[in-house]
Amino acid sequence: MNKGTEQKNIQSSNSKVVKKLVLIVFGMFGFGFALVPLYDVFCDITGLNGKTNGASVAYAADGIDTSRIITVQFISRTAQGIPWQFEPMEREVKVHPGEVKFVKFYAKNESNRDIIGQAVPSVSPGLAAAYFQKIECFCFTQQPLKGGEEVEMGLQFYVDPELSEDISTLTLSYTLYDVTGKVDS
Amino acid sequence: MTTDVIEQESHDSHDDHHDDSHGKMTGIKRWLYTTNHKDIGTLYLWFSFIMFLTGGAMAMVIRAELFQPGLQIVEPDFFNQLTTVHGLIMVFGAIMPAFTGFANWMIPMMIGAPDMALPRMNNWSFWILPFDFAILIGSFFMESGAPNFGWTFYAPLSTTYSNGSTAFFVFAVHIMGISSIMGAINIVVTIMNLRAPGMTYMKMPLFVWTFFITAYLLIAVMPVLAGVVTMLLTDTYFGTSFFDAAGGGDPVMFQHIFWFFGHPEVYIMILPAFGIVSTIIPAFSRKPLFGYASMVYATSSIALLSFIVWAHHMFTTGMPLFGELFFMYCTMLIAVPTGVKVFNWVATMWRGSLSFETPMLFSLAFVILFTIGGFSGLMLAMTPVDFQYHDTYFVVAHFHYVLVTGSLFSIFAGAYYWLPKWTGHMYSESLGKWHFWCSLISVNLLFFPMHFLGLAGMPRRIPDYALQFADFNKWVSIGGFAFGLSQLIFLVVVIKCIKGGEKAAAKPWDGAEGLEWTVASPAPYHTFSTPPKID
Ligand code: HEM
Ligand SMILES: [Cu+2]
Numbered sequence: 055m056n057k058g059t060e061q062k063n064i065q066s067s068n069s070k071v072v073k074k075l076v077l078i079v080f081g082m083f084g085f086g087f088a089l090v091p092l093y094d095v096f097c098d099i100t101g102l103n104g105k106t107n108g109a110s111v112a113y114a115a116d117g118i119d120t121s122r123i124i125t126v127q128f129i130s131r132t133a134q135g136i137p138w139q140f141e142p143m144e145r146e147v148k149v150h151p152g153e154v155k156f157v158k159f160y161a162k163n164e165s166n167r168d169i170i171g172q173a174v175p176s177v178s179p180g181l182a183a184a185y186f187q188k189i190e191c192f193c194f195t196q197q198p199l200k201g202g203e204e205v206e207m208g209l210q211f212y213v214d215p216e217l218s219e220d221i222s223t224l225t226l227s228y229t230l231y232d233v234t235g236k237v238d239s
Numbered sequence: 240m241t242t243d244v245i246e247q248e249s250h251d252s253h254d255d256h257h258d259d260s261h262g263k264m265t266g267i268k269r270w271l272y273t274t275n276h277k278d279i280g281t282l283y284l285w286f287s288f289i290m291f292l293t294g295g296a297m298a299m300v301i302r303a304e305l306f307q308p309g310l311q312i313v314e315p316d317f318f319n320q321l322t323t324v325h326g327l328i329m330v331f332g333a334i335m336p337a338f339t340g341f342a343n344w345m346i347p348m349m350i351g352a353p354d355m356a357l358p359r360m361n362n363w364s365f366w367i368l369p370f371d372f373a374i375l376i377g378s379f380f381m382e383s384g385a386p387n388f389g390w391t392f393y394a395p396l397s398t399t400y401s402n403g404s405t406a407f408f409v410f411a412v413h414i415m416g417i418s419s420i421m422g423a424i425n426i427v428v429t430i431m432n433l434r435a436p437g438m439t440y441m442k443m444p445l446f447v448w449t450f451f452i453t454a455y456l457l458i459a460v461m462p463v464l465a466g467v468v469t470m471l472l473t474d475t476y477f478g479t480s481f482f483d484a485a486g487g488g489d490p491v492m493f494q495h496i497f498w499f500f501g502h503p504e505v506y507i508m509i510l511p512a513f514g515i516v517s518t519i520i521p522a523f524s525r526k527p528l529f530g531y532a533s534m535v536y537a538t539s540s541i542a543l544l545s546f547i548v549w550a551h552h553m554f555t556t557g558m559p560l561f562g563e564l565f566f567m568y569c570t571m572l573i574a575v576p577t578g579v580k581v582f583n584w585v586a587t588m589w590r591g592s593l594s595f596e597t598p599m600l601f602s603l604a605f606v607i608l609f610t611i612g613g614f615s616g617l618m619l620a621m622t623p624v625d626f627q628y629h630d631t632y633f634v635v636a637h638f639h640y641v642l643v644t645g646s647l648f649s650i651f652a653g654a655y656y657w658l659p660k661w662t663g664h665m666y667s668e669s670l671g672k673w674h675f676w677c678s679l680i681s682v683n684l685l686f687f688p689m690h691f692l693g694l695a696g697m698p699r700r701i702p703d704y705a706l707q708f709a710d711f712n713k714w715v716s717i718g719g720f721a722f723g724l725s726q727l728i729f730l731v732v733v734i735k736c737i738k739g740g741e742k743a744a745a746k747p748w749d750g751a752e753g754l755e756w757t758v759a760s761p762a763p764y765h766t767f768s769t770p771p772k773i774d
Contacts, residue, residue, distance in 0.1 A: 071428045086466025130355045231485030
């Protein structure tokens, strides 16, 4: 074999390897983005990150388990930059698993501009999130408030009786964000 | 594009379109247009050293501010910019390019190849780096200021609460990612295709193995880094909500994606160090490396395991118990192959006829001090105690032991070891020893007390601290200044060695093994144009 063909061979095998490696590079770039839906699916199945159902669910428990009492606590906070007062009107309620409860949150726009707010819920301990079922929630929609306007917002929920026996207290936390610039309607 | 891949003909029969690889050009053009692996290796090493001094200067300001409690020298926001850019420069500008420099210089010579497989890409992957870091450092002089959200750039610090530096930061990370990926592709192709006949995979020097595996790690995770900074960019400027809870995203997901890159990244910075030390310890023990095959397998298993431990950086984010246990045990599992390596280095020295030239001193210090860093890593890997240690100076102590007395010391060791081959002169052994002992003492004064500061609860990345930490911080700062100054000795050693000194023999270390010692010192501009015989 002479030098010229030897060199050609090396070149073509070089470019074969390069092609494969570049494919891996693009594959891994895609994989980074694939992690986003994977993460959501994973958390959905396992209920790991305390995310609750994002849209209304129908009542689906078979009966009320009166032998257990669950304390549901509510906390609220406002993200930096939204001049609203935002509070649960009851700090905590006691419910039996399977029992439907209705509570209210109070919000007031303390500035004089119109602002659209969005509350994002999270349940702690995270593993309980999948058992905290919202039939109706102000967090399913965005809440516009004119300057100085106030509103009472409702949340209707029940705790699934399948909730682990180890858990007797749930904390539901809402963070309120200013989404005025980003409304999609 | 026909002849620049490999130089096959003898040197004097070249035609004009590859004279760029012949060192004919002079001055700046030689360096700008070079496709020679040795030139590019030199460029990488000098670049890395300049970045090391730049990042080091930032660390000096950080330690000056922390010399005593209260705010003296810099504003808190500027302090944050300094810690952020210090971290970015040291990781991406100093340690990683230094290893790429070693790869360029040594891999072709060690496997009997005439050059890297893709010399033009090699030129490119180096030359985008200076511009990249000019952008990153230049952001200090912009209105927004430099990135101030930590080298880990957690969302929403880098999105919602960014000081406006996010766009430049993302651009800079993209370019350094592209540079690393090109460098890594080049290393893989070179090792796969250009080994001299007879050099089977299991005959390759361990040095080459570690770079081979590291290159694969880079190819696998740098694109993920590119992905996560892209998401950051669109979240900040284009209204997406990957990490924004208000829009249905999740800030914790940022940490998952980042650390999926981040943990393999720390191994990218230590596996080549293992390779360098595994070359030097046998040379100065005058014995072959103990357990070569087990070293190859240990390195590979460390690389594989590094993909399933990332959440040990996230124990305090509220993971469920199962997750914490999983990541805790996987992390501890990595200690097993790491232990195999330390064992093999010690076994290599066992009953060897040791001598203690500067490269060996740095390697010995590496073995001991890296192991200390590994132990503090194991402590951090225990979930319950990490709740106490997380985000304290204990973590800072841990990663500086593995990165400074680990990776950086291995780079010094390698530089002293191959300087005679690179320059053709022996470096000054007495100055080398001064550099070593000054560094060794000051580095421990600098980083060891940080363990105690962390255990006592001093948080990291804060410009001010409670009074009870004052004494330790004073000592740490003194150690820091001394360590910084000691590095100037290294600069002097290198410059003196380039300028002159005792002529180096082809093989100046009697115990050294490997093809690079079969060529003259300094290594001729072209080596192994015809492949060597390997038996
Ligand atoms: C025995 C092996 C190791 C173990 C078990 C280990 C474990 C850990 C753990 C658990 C943390 C997280 C601490 C926290 O934030 O609370 C950590 C942080 C870190 N480790 Fe290691 N580590 C090991 C080796 C290494 C090596 C070899 C390097 C790099 C050369 C490294 C670099 C880092 C860095 C840079 C951080 C801090 C990242 C940050 O938050 O800025 N580690 N390590
Ligand atoms: Cu890690």
